[in-house]
Structure formats: C-alpha cells, structure tokens
Amino acid sequence: WRALVFARQGKWPDAVDAFRTVEGALGTLPLELQRIVLKEAMRAAIEVGDFTSAVRRLNDFKIIGLSPEIEPSISVLSGRIAEAVGRSHDALAAYRFAAASNDRPAAAQGRLRESALRYSLGESNKADYVAELENLAVAWRGDETEVEAFQTLARLYTEQDNYRETFHVMRVALTAYPNSPLTRNIQS
Numbered sequence: 001w002r003a004l005v006f007a008r009q010g011k012w013p014d015a016v017d018a019f020r021t022v023e024g025a026l027g028t029l030p031l032e033l034q035r036i037v038l039k040e041a042m043r044a045a046i047e048v049g050d051f052t053s054a055v056r057r058l059n060d061f062k063i064i065g066l067s068p069e070i071e072p073s074i075s076v077l078s079g080r081i082a083e084a085v086g087r088s089h090d091a092l093a094a095y096r097f098a099a100a101s102n103d104r105p106a107a108a109q110g111r112l113r114e115s116a117l118r119y120s121l122g123e124s125n126k127a128d129y130v131a132e133l134e135n136l137a138v139a140w141r142g143d144e145t146e147v148e149a150f151q152t153l154a155r156l157y158t159e160q161d162n163y164r165e166t167f168h169v170m171r172v173a174l175t176a177y178p179n180s181p182l183t184r185n186i187q188s
Contacts, residue, residue, distance in 0.1 A: 015044035072106030
C-alpha cells in the first residue's frame with residue numbers, strides 16, 4: 001500500500017523502491033488489485049527512467065491479462081516505453097489508441113503525447129502544435145495532463161517571444177496546481 005501511495009503522490013523513486021520490495025507478494029493479491037499495482041509500478045519505473053523494469057511490468061500484463069478499463073492507460077504507458085527506446089511509430093499507434101478511447105484521462109494523455117511526438121518528428125508545425133495544446137488545455141481540466149500542456153505551451157510561447165501568453169499560462173497553472181513539480185518548472 002505504501003508503494004501505491006508513493007506513486008499516487010508522484011514520489012517516483014520512493015515508489016520504485018517500495019514496489020521492488022513487494023514483488024513476491026504481488027501474486028497473492030486479487031487480479032484487479034494486481035492490475036492496479038502493476039500499472040502504478042510500470043508508471044513509476046517510466047518516470048524514473050527504468051525502462052527495463054517498465055517492460056517487465058508490461059510483460060506481466062501479458063500473463064494476467066488486461067481489463068478493458070485499464071487498457072487505454074496501459075496503452076499510454078506502453079507508448080512512452082516505445083518512444084523512449086526509439087520506436088516512434090509504435091508509440092504513435094499506442095497514443096492514438098488511447099486518444100480514441102472512452103477513458104477520458106487516458107484519451108487526454110494520449111492526445112498530449114501524440115501531439116508532442118508528431119511535432120518532434122516534424123509531422124506538424126509549431127502553429128498546429130500550439131493550437132492542439134491550447135485545445136487540450138481548454139477541453140481537459142484537473143490533472144497532470146493539463147499541467148504538462150501548460151508547461152509545453154509556456155515553453156512554446158517563450159520561444160515565440162509571446163510573453164503575455166507565457167505569463168498567463170504560468171498564472172493559471174500556479175493557481176490551479178501550486179504544489180505540482182511541473183508547475184514549479186513552468187515558473188522557473
């Protein structure tokens with residue numbers, strides 16, 4: 001339970017360490033709890049850059065199976081793994097699957113990551129990327145996806161010397177998420 005709490009609080013290194021200590025007990029949990037724990041362990045591994053552990057957790061899902069409820073979230077995470085190891089087209093496919101799902105948080109995250117990857121691959125220009133992020137920031141409220149969109153928008157506005165919009169985005173992010181590390185990054 002401690003590992004889950006660390007993961008939900010965004011304390012990724014602590015979560016990874018805690019998940020390592022309970023690997024043996026994972027099989028004793030009910031199947032739905034195993035899926036939740038594996039998903040959080042996979043995310044924690046990705047956040048600290050331990051892609052070997054993240055792939056191992058993804059393979060664990062092949063053994064216990066995916067429930068339809070968490071499949072879009074796992075798709076986003078598998079896209080992040082694919083992107084990290086240089087398989088951009090696999091990552092795009094995973095993000096598109098999540099973006100097309102009915103799971104709204106995973107769909108928002110999928111759209112955010114798909115837009116960023118298409119921009120980095122040169123498949124979209126800066127104006128289109130900014131427009132996609134602005135639409136996402138307006139349409140999706142309430143979690144780290146919004147803060148990530150704000151962080152990227154602030155960076156892009158600064159690159160365009162559009163400081164008024166940069167400060168507006170920063171002010172909104174600081175008001176909505178004052179304790180988020182991503183918000184502090186925007187401020188910096």
